[in-house]
Structure formats: C-alpha cells, structure tokens
Amino acid sequence: MRGRYRRAVSKTPTQGILPYQDIKQLIVTGALTASPAIEDRQIQPASLDLRLGRKAYRLISSFLPELSPISSRLDVLDFYQSDLVMYEMDLTEGAILEKGHVYLVPLLEHLKLPKNLRARANPKSTTGRLDVFTRVVTDLNAGFDEIRSGYHGPLFLEVVPRSFAVKVRTGQSLNQIRFVRGEATVSxxxxxxxxxxxxxxxxxxxxxxxxxxxxxxxxxxxxxxxxxxxxxxxxxxxxxxxxxxxxxxxxxxxxxxxxxxxxxxxxxxxxxxxxxxxxxxxxxxxxxxxxxxxxxxxxxxxxxxxxxxxxxxxxxxxxxxxxxxxxxxxxxxxxxxxxxxxxxxxxxxxxxxxxxxxxxxxMLDVPSQLYGTTLGSSYQGQALTLSKHFKV
Missing domain, CATH: 2.70.40.10 (Deoxyuridine triphosphatase (dUTPase))
Structure with missing residues (x-):
C-alpha cells in the first residue's frame, strides 16, 4: 500500500508534515514527553492529540506571554492579588467550565523540538462542533497556536466554552498539534x-x-x-x-x-x-x-x-x-x-x-496509519453531523 501512495508524490520530500511513524519517533528521542506517558491513541496520521492536565485556572481575561513565562503569571500565593488568575480548579475528578469564561489549562505534554521543527495547533473536530474555543499558548510567544522552531517548554491551552458549559477531566483531548519541517504548503x-x-x-x-x-x-x-x-x-x-x-x-x-x-x-x-x-x-x-x-x-x-x-x-x-x-x-x-x-x-x-x-x-512520508482505518476516526463518512456526544 505504501509503495502505491509514494508514487502519487513526485519524490520523497525533505519539507512537510511529520507522519504517524515520525511522531512516534519524536517520543522515542525525547522531543515529546509527558507524565503520564503519551498513549498510542493520541497519535493520529499527521498530528498528536494533547491532553488536559490536572488543573485549570479561571482567568480574568485572555493574554499573551510575550514578556514573561506563563508559570510566573500562575505561581502566586494569593489569587486575589493576581492581575490575571481568579481561582484554581482541580480537573482530576472532573470540573465544569462555564459558558463565556476564560480558562487556562497546563497540558500534560512537554516539547523539546529540534531547531528545524516547528508546530501548530488546532481544536479537534469534536471541540469545534461544541463551540468550545481553544488555542495553545507557549512561553515568550506573541501568538497563539504557532509554536516556534526549537521550542523547549510546557504547553498551555486556553479554553472558552461559547454555547454550552462543559465538564472536562484530566487526560481528555480538546486539541491537537501538527509538526512541520520547512515549507510544506502545496502550490x-x-x-x-x-x-x-x-x-x-x-x-x-x-x-x-x-x-x-x-x-x-x-x-x-x-x-x-x-x-x-x-x-x-x-x-x-x-x-x-x-x-x-x-x-x-x-x-x-x-x-x-x-x-x-x-x-x-x-x-x-x-x-x-x-x-x-x-x-x-x-x-x-x-x-x-x-x-x-x-x-x-x-x-x-x-x-x-x-x-x-x-x-x-x-x-x-x-x-x-x-x-x-x-x-x-x-x-x-x-x-x-x-x-x-x-x-x-x-x-x-x-x-x-x-x-x-x-x-x-x-507529508514528509506516507503515514503508516491513515484516517478512518484502524484509529477509530469519528467523522470519515459524515454528512451534516453534530459532535459525537449526541444520539444519532
């Protein structure tokens, strides 16, 4: 199967999106780490599902950490003295994120990207269909969802439920990350x-x-x-x-x-x-x-x-x-x-x-796993479809 698909691409590219097998290699080399360890279910054909950590912080507003690490804005003894954090929530047993409020969740995954590798993030399909607005925030960065080449550091997820209050737990995935080498866009x-x-x-x-x-x-x-x-x-x-x-x-x-x-x-x-x-x-x-x-x-x-x-x-x-x-x-x-x-x-x-x-x-190579095959993909045959939480 892989030989057939490789013929559809003129030659093996040196620039592109990392496939399933290369994402697994990032875990082996330590460029992707997490505690608890990353699970196979998180690895998709061209992306990795990121998991919510153990805490969520209810924020006064959104922000960008261009001038200081995110942890320095969260590590305060008295949240009443903070210009950003209102209170902290425990996600290990589940917690409700209220509609219209801004939350920041430290993710379980941590990056040590090589200098030739950058990343970008996006909400998962299910997250978008519930009108839950999410974007990844990284240290000393002036933008959302774009992770610079060679970034070493933690990942945080800003979460804003817009239409519905949602109950979330540690280990659930609301968004995903894609790894990019060089210029990948097709003309x-x-x-x-x-x-x-x-x-x-x-x-x-x-x-x-x-x-x-x-x-x-x-x-x-x-x-x-x-x-x-x-x-x-x-x-x-x-x-x-x-x-x-x-x-x-x-x-x-x-x-x-x-x-x-x-x-x-x-x-x-x-x-x-x-x-x-x-x-x-x-x-x-x-x-x-x-x-x-x-x-x-x-x-x-x-x-x-x-x-x-x-x-x-x-x-x-x-x-x-x-x-x-x-x-x-x-x-x-x-x-x-x-x-x-x-x-x-x-x-x-x-x-x-x-x-x-x-x-x-x-892609840098044809993924060893494709969407809709053995990965339990939810929307391969969709028409006009609500999120998977609703009865068919």
Missing part, C-alpha cells in the same frame, strides 16, 4: 495537477461527480462553497443547526448520550435557498463539495473572514491523510462540517456561495 499549480490525477473535490450529489477544472478554484488554497439545499434524497429538509441559548452541561466523557433537540434547533431549507445568520449565534453547516485528502498530503481550513464578511467559518481545521479518501482511494470525498459564528451584524448567505478555503500540505 495552486500542483493542486490542479494533483486534482487531475487523484481528484480532491467531488459534488455532493448521488453521482459523486468530480469537480471539473473550471469549477476547481485555487488561490493559495482551494475555495469551497456552502450547502443550503441539503440532501434531496431525504424528507427532513435540514440544512444546519443553531445552538440553543440555554442548555444543560455537556459531559465530554459521554458519547452518544445527549438528545440533539435539547441543545440544537434544526434549520430547514428556505424557499430562496438562503439563511440569515444572526450576530453571535452559533451554527453548524456543511459544504457544497466533498473533499479528499490523499495519503501523501494533509489539509487545513484557514481563515477567510476578510474576504467574505464579519464571521468566523470554522474552529477546527485539520484534515488528516486519508480523510474522505479511504485506504485505497475508494471513498469519493466527505462533506466538510463548518462551525460558523457571525460578529457585529446580521449576515445573509446563499446556497453555493464561496464560504471557506482549504490549504493542502505535503
């Missing part, structure tokens, strides 16, 4: 060539027709559209969901447990195939196209707010090798589920409107 010309040989996008229709070259739009990534018509093969007419304002706590340990009706309002197809998004409401929507990520590549949704208006179109953005592809390329794409939050003003969107963008990166 637009290479994307077009790849699409002609191994299609990346399909129409979301019963025939799963490949997107033609005229419809295939690339400009520093692939442009994709929003689906507001839904599946004509069903009678539900549901084209999305909107989070209810007042709901109970969601325990992240309970999978397939909650009734969607208690937390979500279904949105039905409008006669004009449009949808008015209200400011600061949270929506789950889906893409017009079905996306594939061949085994020699990884992908990521990127910010598109500046071009399409005052709204955020996603929280979780990593797509692993094999997403919508299958072990032998037998899957004709998977819809992308979007987490959408408008800001400031109402925003009207229409079916087929360009709505977000996906950037492809090269």
């Amino acid at each position: 637009d010309a290479s994307l077009k060539t790849l699409h002609s040989k191994s299609p990346l996008l399909y129409h979301n229709s019963p025939t799963r027709k490949v997107l033609g070259q005229r419809e295939f739009r690339a400009e520093r990534g692939l442009f994709l559209r929003i689906d507001l018509k839904g599946d004509d093969r069903t009678d539900s007419g549901i084209i999305g969901y909107r989070a209810k304002k007042n709901s109970h706590v969601i325990d992240l340990a309970k999978v397939g447990h909650y009734s969607a009706a208690d937390f979500w309002e279904p949105l039905h197809r409008h006669r004009h195939d449009s949808l008015l998004l209200e400011p600061e409401e949270f929506y789950i929507l889906a893409s017009k196209e079905r996306i594939r990520v061949p085994a020699g590549y990884a992908a990521e949704m990127v910010a598109y707010e500046a071009a399409c208006g005052e709204l955020r179109t996603h929280y979780a953005g990593f797509f692993d090798p094999g997403f919508g592809y299958g072990a032998k390329g037998e899957i004709k794409g998977t819809q992308v589920v979007l987490e959408v939050r408008p800001h400031d003003v109402p925003f009207l969107i229409h079916d087929g409107q360009t709505f977000f963008k996906v950037v492809y990166d090269r």
